[in-house]
Amino acid sequence: MSLALEAVSVSVGYEGKGTTARVVASGLTVSLKAGEFVCLLGPNGVGKSTLIRTLAGMQKPISGSIRIADTDLKALSPKQKARAVSVVLTDSLPQGMFDAYSVVALGRHPHTGWTGSLAERDRQRIEWALQAVGAGGLARRQVSELSDGERQKIMIARALAQETKLILLDEPTAFLDLPRRVELMRTLRDLSRNEGLSILLSTHDLDLALRSADRLWLLDSEGGLTTGIPEELAYAGEIANAFRSSEVDWDNEQGAFKMHNRACASVTLHGSGAIEVWTRRALARIGYEVGSEKSESKIRIQIEARGNGFFWKVESEEGSERFESLHELLQGLLGRSHQAANGET
Numbered sequence: 532m533s534l535a536l537e538a539v540s541v542s543v544g545y546e547g548k549g550t551t552a553r554v555v556a557s558g559l560t561v562s563l564k565a566g567e568f569v570c571l572l573g574p575n576g577v578g579k580s581t582l583i584r585t586l587a588g589m590q591k592p593i594s595g596s597i598r599i600a601d602t603d604l605k606a607l608s609p610k611q612k613a614r615a616v617s618v619v620l621t622d623s624l625p626q627g628m629f630d631a632y633s634v635v636a637l638g639r640h641p642h643t644g645w646t647g648s649l650a651e652r653d654r655q656r657i658e659w660a661l662q663a664v665g666a667g668g669l670a671r672r673q674v675s676e677l678s679d680g681e682r683q684k685i686m687i688a689r690a691l692a693q694e695t696k697l698i699l700l701d702e703p704t705a706f707l708d709l710p711r712r713v714e715l716m717r718t719l720r721d722l723s724r725n726e727g728l729s730i731l732l733s734t735h736d737l738d739l740a741l742r743s744a745d746r747l748w749l750l751d752s753e754g755g756l757t758t759g760i761p762e763e764l765a766y767a768g769e770i771a772n773a774f775r776s777s778e779v780d781w782d783n784e785q786g787a788f789k790m791h792n793r794a795c796a797s798v799t800l801h802g803s804g805a806i807e808v809w810t811r812r813a814l815a816r817i818g819y820e821v822g823s824e825k826s827e828s829k830i831r832i833q834i835e836a837r838g839n840g841f842f843w844k845v846e847s848e849e850g851s852e853r854f855e856s857l858h859e860l861l862q863g864l865l866g867r868s869h870q871a872a873n874g875e876t
């Protein structure tokens with residue numbers, strides 16, 4: 532399969548004052564296949580934006596070579612580059628007195644003549660790009676009057692209007708609410724599959740990336756880059772390593788980070804279905820660890836069905852208590868913790 536993008540031994544960073552460069556990440560050898568949808572993940576400040584800007588030819592690599600569709604990036608003229616790769620940066624949302632259609636039309640620049648006048652084909656592509664990101668209704672609105680999320684969509688439509696086979700996006704979901712983030716990821720993934728576009732996007736949305744990317748590029752705080760399919764990287768503990776922190780633990784069964792458990796007591800929990808899941812989460816939130824049946828926990832919580840709802844029975848050395856709601860259960864347990872902390876019996 533041909534490669535849409537290939538980086539060999541690339542170091543990225545910034546020219547320092549004098550001769551020393553500030554290297555952010557080095558020795559990066561990585562590629563993006565045609566039609567592949569890849570998410571770039573990594574903790575704050577590891578160099579995701581720097582890498583995206585470098586791969587897009589907006590800043591020079593400190594060393595190494597970058598090829599786009601088998602051509603050295605350095606050999607491309609600005610117009611050839613604009614036909615080969617489009618970029619969406621979060622810090623470049625459009626301002627000013629333009630309507631959204633005009634901003635998307637700017638994406639046609641590499642395809643129009645020197646007058647910039649739009650042919651029928653250009654107009655069709657602009658319409659298609661607006662529809663593809665669900666922004667058809669925004670076309671005649673002034674960009675200065677759009678929300679950040681709406682302007683983000685317009686910038687993505689502009690990149691689509693540019694009609695490149697390679698699209699690089701830096702945190703395109705940053706301003707979107709959860710349903711819009713899911714929609715956008717799905718749209719981009721479908722575009723890569725249906726239109727054969729190669730898409731690389733950086734994101735902090737780990738869960739969405741795990742669920743939608745064909746492959747992940749994982750940049751760690753030592754500047755190392757690990758790539759692989761999401762499930763293999765998660766299972767092998769690579770994601771946990773890249774985001775290691777004293778505040779969170781990676782839960783390999785849930786495929787998510789959870790807050791580091793500073794458990795004040797252990798309980799056993801008996802129940803099933805969604806109510807069991809949410810009871811478990813509520814207990815974890817107030818610092819109770821749910822142990823297995825074999826654990827030495829002295830508190831046993833049983834969830835029982837009652838009519839359309841549930842009640843919670845708590846058995847311990849102090850006797851048995853019944854709580855009519857999850858809220859009451861938590862109040863009861865917090866009362867116990869408080870008494871224990873004050874040495875009361």
Ligand SMILES: Nc1ncnc2c1ncn2[C@@H]1O[C@H](COP(=O)(O)OP(=O)(O)OP(=O)(O)O)[C@@H](O)[C@H]1O
Pocket residue numbers: 545553555573574575576577578579580581582
């Ligand atoms: N113009 C610049 N000049 C010098 N250093 C910079 C410049 N821009 C960014 N940096 C530094 O480069 C490093 C990587 O920054 P970058 O923005 O690429 O990280 P990131 O992974 O995208 O972070 P985040 O997840 O917070 O967006 C940081 O230490 C940052 O301070």
